Amino acid sequence: MKLPRSLEAFADRSQVFDLVNPAVRSPKLDVSHGTILYLEDITVSFDGFRALNDLTLYVAPGELRCIIGANGAGKTTMMDVITGKTRPDSGTAFFGQSIDLLRLSEPEIAQAGIGRKFQKPTVFPEHTVFENLELAMAGDRRAWKMLCARLTSEQHDRIDEVLALIGLAAQRQAPAGSLSHGQKQWLEIGMLLMQRPALLLVDEPVAGMTPQETERTAELLVSLAGQHTVVVVEHDMDFVRSIARTVTVLHEGSVLAEGNMADVQADPRVVEVYLGEPA
Amino acid sequence: MSDRSLVSRLMQHDLGSRIFIGVLLLVGLGMPLAHLLLPESSFLHPSTYTLSLVGKYMTYALLAISIDLIWGYCGILSLGHTAFFALGGYAMGMYLMRQIGTRGVYGDPVLPDFMVFLSWESLPWYWQGMDMFWFAMLMVLLVPGLLALVFGWLAFRSRVAGVYFSIITQALTFALMLAFFRNEMGFGGNNGLTDFKDILGYDLQATGTRIGLFMVTALALGLGYLACRWIVGSRFGRVVTAIRDGEGRARFIGYRVEHYKLWLFVFSGVLAGIAGALYVPQVGIINPGEFAPLNAIEAVVWVVVGGRGTLYGAVLGAVLVNYMKTYFTVAWPEAWLYALGTLFVVVTLFLPRGVVGLLEKLRRQKA
Numbered sequence: 001m002k003l004p005r006s007l008e009a010f011a012d013r014s015q016v017f018d019l020v021n022p023a024v025r026s027p028k029l030d031v032s033h034g035t036i037l038y039l040e041d042i043t044v045s046f047d048g049f050r051a052l053n054d055l056t057l058y059v060a061p062g063e064l065r066c067i068i069g070a071n072g073a074g075k076t077t078m079m080d081v082i083t084g085k086t087r088p089d090s091g092t093a094f095f096g097q098s099i100d101l102l103r104l105s106e107p108e109i110a111q112a113g114i115g116r117k118f119q120k121p122t123v124f125p126e127h128t129v130f131e132n133l134e135l136a137m138a139g140d141r142r143a144w145k146m147l148c149a150r151l152t153s154e155q156h157d158r159i160d161e162v163l164a165l166i167g168l169a170a171q172r173q174a175p176a177g178s179l180s181h182g183q184k185q186w187l188e189i190g191m192l193l194m195q196r197p198a199l200l201l202v203d204e205p206v207a208g209m210t211p212q213e214t215e216r217t218a219e220l221l222v223s224l225a226g227q228h229t230v231v232v233v234e235h236d237m238d239f240v241r242s243i244a245r246t247v248t249v250l251h252e253g254s255v256l257a258e259g260n261m262a263d264v265q266a267d268p269r270v271v272e273v274y275l276g277e278p279a
Numbered sequence: 280m281s282d283r284s285l286v287s288r289l290m291q292h293d294l295g296s297r298i299f300i301g302v303l304l305l306v307g308l309g310m311p312l313a314h315l316l317l318p319e320s321s322f323l324h325p326s327t328y329t330l331s332l333v334g335k336y337m338t339y340a341l342l343a344i345s346i347d348l349i350w351g352y353c354g355i356l357s358l359g360h361t362a363f364f365a366l367g368g369y370a371m372g373m374y375l376m377r378q379i380g381t382r383g384v385y386g387d388p389v390l391p392d393f394m395v396f397l398s399w400e401s402l403p404w405y406w407q408g409m410d411m412f413w414f415a416m417l418m419v420l421l422v423p424g425l426l427a428l429v430f431g432w433l434a435f436r437s438r439v440a441g442v443y444f445s446i447i448t449q450a451l452t453f454a455l456m457l458a459f460f461r462n463e464m465g466f467g468g469n470n471g472l473t474d475f476k477d478i479l480g481y482d483l484q485a486t487g488t489r490i491g492l493f494m495v496t497a498l499a500l501g502l503g504y505l506a507c508r509w510i511v512g513s514r515f516g517r518v519v520t521a522i523r524d525g526e527g528r529a530r531f532i533g534y535r536v537e538h539y540k541l542w543l544f545v546f547s548g549v550l551a552g553i554a555g556a557l558y559v560p561q562v563g564i565i566n567p568g569e570f571a572p573l574n575a576i577e578a579v580v581w582v583v584v585g586g587r588g589t590l591y592g593a594v595l596g597a598v599l600v601n602y603m604k605t606y607f608t609v610a611w612p613e614a615w616l617y618a619l620g621t622l623f624v625v626v627t628l629f630l631p632r633g634v635v636g637l638l639e640k641l642r643r644q645k646a
Contacts, residue, residue, distance in 0.1 A: 110533035122528045124521045135521050136532050143538045146515035195533065
């Protein structure tokens with residue numbers, strides 16, 4: 001019989017009880033071992049369907065990693081596990097050496113430095129571009145502090161800086177709902193940047209974009225790598241080819257292949273399950 | 280920062296708010312002055328009846344603002360806001376009951392008439408201290424506030440939202456209505472609390488007291504309005520609107536959505552409680568009928584008619600619909616509910632942003 005998670009932890013005597021351990025609320029991100037994200041043996045099943053099956057994946061700091069895979073390969077579920085939306089049945093997920101993602105809530109994970117861009121652009125349509133960035137700004141999030149919160153000049157500068165980076169300086173006072181699809185995607189990336197995340201998860205950034213917008217997005221993501229670690233999930237192979245250094249192919253919930261684009265494309269298993277036609 | 284600059288900053292680029300505060304000042308000061316100074320034969324002389332009617336409208340307007348604050352700005356549709364209104368009203372009613380003293384029918388110095396009638400020996404514990412004005416006023420704030428806190432905490436923590444939240448708020452007010460109908464609850468059952476004599480030693484029927492209550496209500500409406508305006512204009516307000524437009528997104532950015540919703544809901548509940556407390560001395564009675572779910576829905580209709588998400592629209596809606604109600608229930612009582620239903624349908628179909636939205640459209644066309 002499978003014990004509930006809490007009982008299992010109680011029965012596991014390889015470590016002291018959790019309550020004896022000092023609670024580490026917001027440990028600092030520690031990447032001294034050259035890895036920012038550890039996913040080990042993660043399994044998630046929904047009603048018997050294994051969305052993730054012993055998935056193991058490591059990402060190095062400053063990397064620009066592309067994750068590809070057919071529909072249902074587990075890309076979105078993996079993002080959900082990292083951001084705390086879905087709890088895995090087994091496995092471990094660490095952010096740096098010391099931050100256990102499985103113990104933190106969604107907002108705590110966001111504050112620890114993981115930002116996620118959703119597939120559909122979800123900006124706040126009634127707020128202006130500027131206000132959208134202001135809302136996303138890193139800082140104290142407690143309700144009563146917000147009643148009297150005012151922008152400092154550094155915060156103002158930071159917003160201007162991000163506005164320039166995402167190329168929306170001219171639209172700063174426009175309501176976000178009036179932006180084009182591509183502009184909304186950039187605004188959303190800008191909102192992620194306001195939180196100064198160490199790790200950026202980007203879900204299908206160029207879906208529905210014009211070729212020009214796609215090109216701009218590629219430039220933007222490449223310029224972010226280095227300072228931030230960027231993980232991109234994408235279907236558009238041309239786009240992946242234009243930005244990727246390391247590509248991970250997911251298939252049926254686990255990693256099928258990993259390496260640079262040329263190696264992965266040459267891998268016969270990958271050709272069989274995903275790429276289909278020779279690229 | 281002086282008060283004056285804060286108020287003027289709140290009014291910046293907000294014509295509707297400026298008009299509202301102007302009209303409120305005119306009504307709040309002008310009507311009492313006209314009542315006192317003009318001869319009774321004058322066309323402009325407002326009667327005592329008119330004064331208490333307008334006073335009643337203003338408490339409704341405050342209730343409408345409290346609903347608009349959570350619904351218009353945070354998307355939380357409460358169909359049970361009259362529960363907070365009625366609880367504030369009951370707290371005030373209990374104070375007024377204790378002031379009757381030996382002037383009741385049974386002449387008991389401590390027990391209200393209905394308790395003597397039920398042959399109760401002593402005052403229940405929750406009636407203790409309600410003879411003190413400050414304590415009763417504290418309860419006006421605390422009881423609705425605590426109910427909103429507990430109820431909101433349970434609901435928002437479990438992420439109950441949308442129509443489900445509306446339904447359970449409706450159930451809440453209905454349950455409270457049934458409870459308050461029971462004589463054993465100790466709130467006068469069916470008849471509620473009435474036959475009030477005086478407040479803080481002033482005779483409730485006296486013109487001076489009526490004018491005082493009228494002005495206090497106008498002040499409460501003005502301050503409540505400014506407080507809401509301040510909240511929605513702050514970054515807290517922008518977070519709240521962001522939660523309305525994309526709750527999941529706001530959570531991912533790192534806002535504790537439940538806390539924001541909860542504090543806004545509590546503030547809104549307290550505001551509704553204050554409205555109820557001001558309502559009771561002006562109409563002279565509070566009974567379980569105030570908890571009726573229909574009343575709560577009617578209050579939501581005020582906001583719809585006026586224009587959701589503007590605050591001053593809610594005030595306009597409350598006054599318009601209640602003026603219609605006053606007119607219909609005198610001139611053509613059986614038609615009132617049909618008129619209300621028609622109004623709701625017409626506004627939903629043709630004025631999605633309410634009367635305020637229509638006025639703004641006309642203004643833009645002219646410009």
